[in-house]
Amino acid sequence: xxxxxxxxxxxxxxFFPIKKNVFSRAHNFLHAVDRVNFEIKxxxxxxxxxxSGCGKTTTGKTLLKLYEPTAGKIIFLGKDVTRLHxxxxxKWFHSKTQMxxxxxxxxxxxxxxxxxxxxxxxxxxxxxxxxxxxLMVMDVLKRVGIAPPDAFLWRYPHELSGGQRQRVAxxxxxxxxxxxxxxDEPTSMLDVSIRTQVxxxxxxxxxxxxxxxxxxTHDLAxxxxxxxxxxxxxxxxxxxxxxxxxxxxxxxxPYTKALISAVPIPDPEFKRKTVDIKxxxxxxIDPLPRCRFYERCPFAMDICAQKEPELLDVGxxxxxxxxxxxxx
Amino acid sequence: MITLGSILEIKNFKMYYNTQxxxxxxxxxxxxxxxxxxxxxxxxxSGCGKTSVSMSIMKLLPENAEIISGNIYFxxxxxxxxxxxxxxxxxxxxxxxxxxxxxxxxxxxxRVGDQIIEAIVTHEPNVTFEEARGRVANLYxxxxxxxxxxxxxxxxxxxxxxxRAVIAMSLACNPKLxxxxxxxxxxxxxxxxxxxxxxxxxxxxxxxxxxYISHDIAVIAEVASKIAIMYAGKxxxxxxxxxxxxxxxxxxxxxxxxxxxxxxxxxxxLNMIPGxxxxxxxxxxxxxxxxxxxxxxxxxxxxxxxxxxxEAGHLVxxxxxxxxxxxxxxxxx
Amino acid sequence: xxDSTDALVKEKLESPMSVRIKIMWRSFxxxxxxxxxxxxxxxxxxxxxxxxxxxxIVYPILTATVWKSTSLNAMVSYNxxxxxxxLTTNPAPPSWAHLLGTDPLGRDVLAELLYSTPRExxxxxxxxxxxxxxxxxxxxxxxxxxxxxxxxxxxxxxxVLLFPFIPFLIVISGMMQVDLITLAxxxxxxxxxxxITIILRSQGLIIKSKPFIESAKISGASDAYIIVNxxxxxxxxxxxxxxxxxxxxxxxxxxxxxxxxxxNIKMSWGLMIYTADTAGYIVGSxxxxxxxxxxxxxxxxxxxxxxxxxxxxxLDEVVNPRLRKR
Numbered sequence: 012x013x014x015x016x017x018x019x020x021x022x023x024x025x026f027f028p029i030k031k032n033v034f035s036r037a038h039n040f041l042h043a044v045d046r047v048n049f050e051i052k053x054x055x056x057x058x059x060x061x062x063s064g065c066g067k068t069t070t071g072k073t074l075l076k077l078y079e080p081t082a083g084k085i086i087f088l089g090k091d092v093t094r095l096h097x098x099x100x101x102k103w104f105h106s107k108t109q110m111x112x113x114x115x116x117x118x119x120x121x122x123x124x125x126x127x128x129x130x131x132x133x134x135x136x137x138x139x140x141x142x143x144x145x146l147m148v149m150d151v152l153k154r155v156g157i158a159p160p161d162a163f164l165w166r167y168p169h170e171l172s173g174g175q176r177q178r179v180a181x182x183x184x185x186x187x188x189x190x191x192x193x194x195d196e197p198t199s200m201l202d203v204s205i206r207t208q209v210x211x212x213x214x215x216x217x218x219x220x221x222x223x224x225x226x227x228t229h230d231l232a233x234x235x236x237x238x239x240x241x242x243x244x245x246x247x248x249x250x251x252x253x254x255x256x257x258x259x260x261x262x263x264x265p266y267t268k269a270l271i272s273a274v275p276i277p278d279p280e281f282k283r284k285t286v287d288i289k290x291x292x293x294x295x296i297d298p299l300p301r302c303r304f305y306e307r308c309p310f311a312m313d314i315c316a317q318k319e320p321e322l323l324d325v326g327x328x329x330x331x332x333x334x335x336x337x338x339x
Numbered sequence: 340m341i342t343l344g345s346i347l348e349i350k351n352f353k354m355y356y357n358t359q360x361x362x363x364x365x366x367x368x369x370x371x372x373x374x375x376x377x378x379x380x381x382x383x384x385s386g387c388g389k390t391s392v393s394m395s396i397m398k399l400l401p402e403n404a405e406i407i408s409g410n411i412y413f414x415x416x417x418x419x420x421x422x423x424x425x426x427x428x429x430x431x432x433x434x435x436x437x438x439x440x441x442x443x444x445x446x447x448x449x450r451v452g453d454q455i456i457e458a459i460v461t462h463e464p465n466v467t468f469e470e471a472r473g474r475v476a477n478l479y480x481x482x483x484x485x486x487x488x489x490x491x492x493x494x495x496x497x498x499x500x501x502x503r504a505v506i507a508m509s510l511a512c513n514p515k516l517x518x519x520x521x522x523x524x525x526x527x528x529x530x531x532x533x534x535x536x537x538x539x540x541x542x543x544x545x546x547x548x549x550x551y552i553s554h555d556i557a558v559i560a561e562v563a564s565k566i567a568i569m570y571a572g573k574x575x576x577x578x579x580x581x582x583x584x585x586x587x588x589x590x591x592x593x594x595x596x597x598x599x600x601x602x603x604x605x606x607x608x609l610n611m612i613p614g615x616x617x618x619x620x621x622x623x624x625x626x627x628x629x630x631x632x633x634x635x636x637x638x639x640x641x642x643x644x645x646x647x648x649x650e651a652g653h654l655v656x657x658x659x660x661x662x663x664x665x666x667x668x669x670x671x672x
Numbered sequence: 673x674x675d676s677t678d679a680l681v682k683e684k685l686e687s688p689m690s691v692r693i694k695i696m697w698r699s700f701x702x703x704x705x706x707x708x709x710x711x712x713x714x715x716x717x718x719x720x721x722x723x724x725x726x727x728x729i730v731y732p733i734l735t736a737t738v739w740k741s742t743s744l745n746a747m748v749s750y751n752x753x754x755x756x757x758x759l760t761t762n763p764a765p766p767s768w769a770h771l772l773g774t775d776p777l778g779r780d781v782l783a784e785l786l787y788s789t790p791r792e793x794x795x796x797x798x799x800x801x802x803x804x805x806x807x808x809x810x811x812x813x814x815x816x817x818x819x820x821x822x823x824x825x826x827x828x829x830x831x832v833l834l835f836p837f838i839p840f841l842i843v844i845s846g847m848m849q850v851d852l853i854t855l856a857x858x859x860x861x862x863x864x865x866x867x868i869t870i871i872l873r874s875q876g877l878i879i880k881s882k883p884f885i886e887s888a889k890i891s892g893a894s895d896a897y898i899i900v901n902x903x904x905x906x907x908x909x910x911x912x913x914x915x916x917x918x919x920x921x922x923x924x925x926x927x928x929x930x931x932x933x934x935x936n937i938k939m940s941w942g943l944m945i946y947t948a949d950t951a952g953y954i955v956g957s958x959x960x961x962x963x964x965x966x967x968x969x970x971x972x973x974x975x976x977x978x979x980x981x982x983x984x985x986x987l988d989e990v991v992n993p994r995l996r997k998r
Contacts, residue, residue: 062527062528062529063527072886075890076889076890077886077889077890101892102892104892105890105891105892106891106892108890109890109891110886110887110890112883112886112887113883114883117882117883117884118882118883118884118887119884120882120884120902120905120906121906122905122906123905124695131887131888131891131893132891132892135888135891135892135893135897136891136892165691165695167699172615174615175615183887202384202385202554202616203384203554203555203556203595203598203599204384204594204595204598204611204612204615204616204631205615205616206598207598207599207609207610207611207612208611208612208613210600210609211609211611229527229528230528231528231602232599232600232601232602233600235600235602235606236600236606236609256606259602269529270528270529271602272532273528273529273531273532274528274557274602275531275532275535275555275557275558275560275561276557276560276561276601276602276603277556277557277560277584277596277599277601278560278584278603279560279561279563279564279580279581279584280581280584281603285536286529286532286533288529292527
């Protein structure tokens with residue numbers, strides 16, 4: 012497997028202005044994504060893990076140009092795609108990136124047939140002849156386990172089960188063989204037995220098509236199964252990043268530790284450690300220049316309230332943004 | 340016939356929904372009993388009938404639901420023939436419920452404390468407003484909320500706080516049994532964890548009986564001492580939670596156990612159950628898991644397997660129970 | 673449902689066009705099933721069909737046969753605009769020669785009624801089409817783009833909504849010759865920028881927030897593509913529903929204006945009442961003595977308007993699944 016970096020993010024920010032109405036100027040900003048850095052190599056899966064409202068979905072959508080980043084750089088296949096101006100550049104970028112959404116009931120247009128849904132990316136890109144599109148749709152549907160594909164081609168989403176819909180959504184994302192896919196909690200709405208099927212399917216497809224994946228989830232166990240690397244996000248910041256096994260077995264940041272110990276274990280005889288962090292997650296509106304986890308952290312020190320910790324390498328590519336580890 | 344010390348006993352309970360397309364067998368021959376102070380988990384995928392069972396216990400059924408047969412004994416009294424008025428006395432004071440998406444069950448235009456006070460006053464008319472307020476303050480302390488927040492409106496609460504308030508409300512009339520339907524599904528892991536611990540603590544402290552309903556077997560493992568696995572309107576396996584996890588007998592349970600990714604122990608390949616959960620519409624009269632079952636034989640697609648005790652306190656509805664330890668480990672891999 | 677799809681699959685890829693037509697036919701049948709459960713909707717549909725048959729089929733047949741001017745009945749003309757019956761004193765009550773009597777100018781009331789029917793249809797439907805076209809376009813565009821565009825069109829809608837509609841039409845008709853098509857245009861434009869825009873915009877806002885819109889954007893879809901292919905098809909059922917209600921509104925407006933004699937049209941239901949009124953037959957006890965002068969046209973206006981409204985109610989159950997009875 013090559014070491015080619017497919018997508019690289021440098022110091023990316025995404026702030027949302029909080030406006031009272033269309034004409035007023037915004038004085039406050041929601042720091043949804045705050046100076047985020049990462050890269051994903053070809054064929055690798057990076058998982059962004061965090062609680063709801065931590066900015067993981069915004070990160071994914073900004074990467075795919077649904078939002079313009081406020082600052083920073085996005086480099087895709089060696090090309091700066093932070094701002095896309097020319098039509099060719101846009102076409103090139105959009106034909107090589109895709110997204111899989113959380114809710115299979117909402118991500119498929121209820122008034123389109125499965126054929127229309129799956130062939131839409133080719134349609135928009137004016138790709139190939141109708142005959143060719145049909146063959147590609149049949150091919151990809153067969154690949155995601157919608158069998159026989161011709162029996163489903165002219166059905167509407169409401170005639171399909173949740174699992175089938177998510178397979179169709181995956182087929183739609185992969186029909187043009189993208190290089191980079193963002194998957195936003197693609198299994199969290201599915202039933203347990205279907206969830207495993209879809210996770211396995213995605214793993215197979217990633218290997219087979221040698222794609223790069225950004226897998227967004229709140230579930231560390233799923234992230235561990237799916238991803239090569241995990242980044243933990245908290246209120247717009249990446250607080251810890253490492254290989255997935257390393258994070259699970261040796262979490263450093265107090266927030267990661269809390270997340271891991273909060274995951275219920277399917278074993279009634281196993282007693283977990285209690286999570287000793289306080290309160291709930293807030294909103295990063297014009298945050299103070301200090302550690303965002305300060306209020307909830309059981310190990311908070313004076314320095315944590317004075318400045319923001321940087322994401323630093325503590326060895327073996329394990330990065331953590333916490334003053335507890337800064338001295339090393 | 341009623342087991343001593345059992346607070347809830349359901350016997351051969353059948354409830355079908357009549358729809359235009361046919362009968363939906365949402366609860367098909369459900370039997371279980373729950374002792375005082377015991378907590379039980381009802382696990383199953385969406386549409387398996389677990390919520391229908393809980394709604395049947397509360398008798399909060401839609402118009403097209405029909406109770407075909409069976410009894411639900413609560414405290415020795417059968418709830419099935421009970422009139423709506425009599426049932427109202429049982430609800431809240433006897434059995435209360437924490438609904439799915441509980442955060443939306445608070446009325447946004449009333450103060451949270453007042454909503455709980457109202458629940459108390461309607462069910463116990465001789466309680467004065469001041470007494471009720473005192474009780475709510477105590478309940479707030481019990482569920483880990485600041486009593487000063489009683490006079491706030493629901494939108495001033497966070498998701499976790501609303502969930503706590505709803506739990507406080509379900510405790511308001513000192514019920515003997517609480518049914519918690521997916522109590523933590525919409526919450527983040529850390530909040531989910533604290534709520535589960537709180538519920539567990541309260542249940543043990545007040546010696547209440549509890550039925551947890553969830554699709555998440557890991558959540559159930561944390562809090563329930565007894566687990567029933569539901570599949571397509573039937574309970575396919577029931578045992579104490581350790582047995583369910585260590586010696587699952589029904590192939591569906593076995594499949595469920597190994598299809599969860601875990602963060603403990605070495606990373607392992609996931610086993611998956613092929614196919615999709617069946618539609619409950621006009622369910623066939625044979626084992627409903629048979630089409631997805633790796634052990635299915637001709638017997639499985641011709642007869643309904645009996646729901647039998649294969650060892651003390653371990654009931655399974657399967658012709659080919661996988662109860663031997665050796666066999667289980669071979670299948671789970 | 674499944675069986676019919678499986679049958680379709682046989683032809684699968686050979687001719688997508690014919691498959692598409694079959695799919696449309698299938699979803700039409702499904703929706704028809706829901707619509708047919710609404711008694712009020714069916715009633716409305718039947719009334720509309722009866723009017724349509726009467727206006728588009730029965731009237732031409734009658735003029736070509738029974739009502740044809742021949743040498744035998746040269747004294748009696750059934751022309752709804754210029755006809756005159758020299759054999760009776762006009763207005764004459766219903767008789768075998770004139771089933772609904774004649775008006776003060778000696779014209780056959782039934783002929784007038786039938787002659788006007790296709791014109792009422794045309795007016796109502798044209799006005800409603802313009803309304804829905806403008807409303808859908810502006811509603812979806814302002815929902816999709818938001819910001820200044822949205823604010824502008826919504827304030828415009830507020831102004832149009834508060835606009836005194838009938839007085840405005842009265843002024844217009846004083847300034848220019850208003851015939852049926854002009855009237856349809858005016859009504860269509862005014863209601864198109866008004867309430868329907870607001871309703872379709874709020875529906876558009878719901879659709880806009882759905883992930884399939886983002887999904888299309890990620891594939892590189894342009895704004896126009898998204899509006900045409902995703903937002904409009906999803907607000908279309910609602911547009912269609914409001915179209916039915918707008919037909920009602922347009923016919924009512926026409927009747928009102930004709931009643932005041934403000935329109936430059938030769939014959940319409942409103943004009944029939946106007947004629948009777950100006951001739952002094954809708955005053956005092958005359959009302960009941962000359963009932964055939966105003967009752968048929970009045971009833972026709974009420975029935976046709978009601979019928980379109982009823983169809984709208986029936987469609988409402990197709991469009992809003994929450995209203996459906998289980």
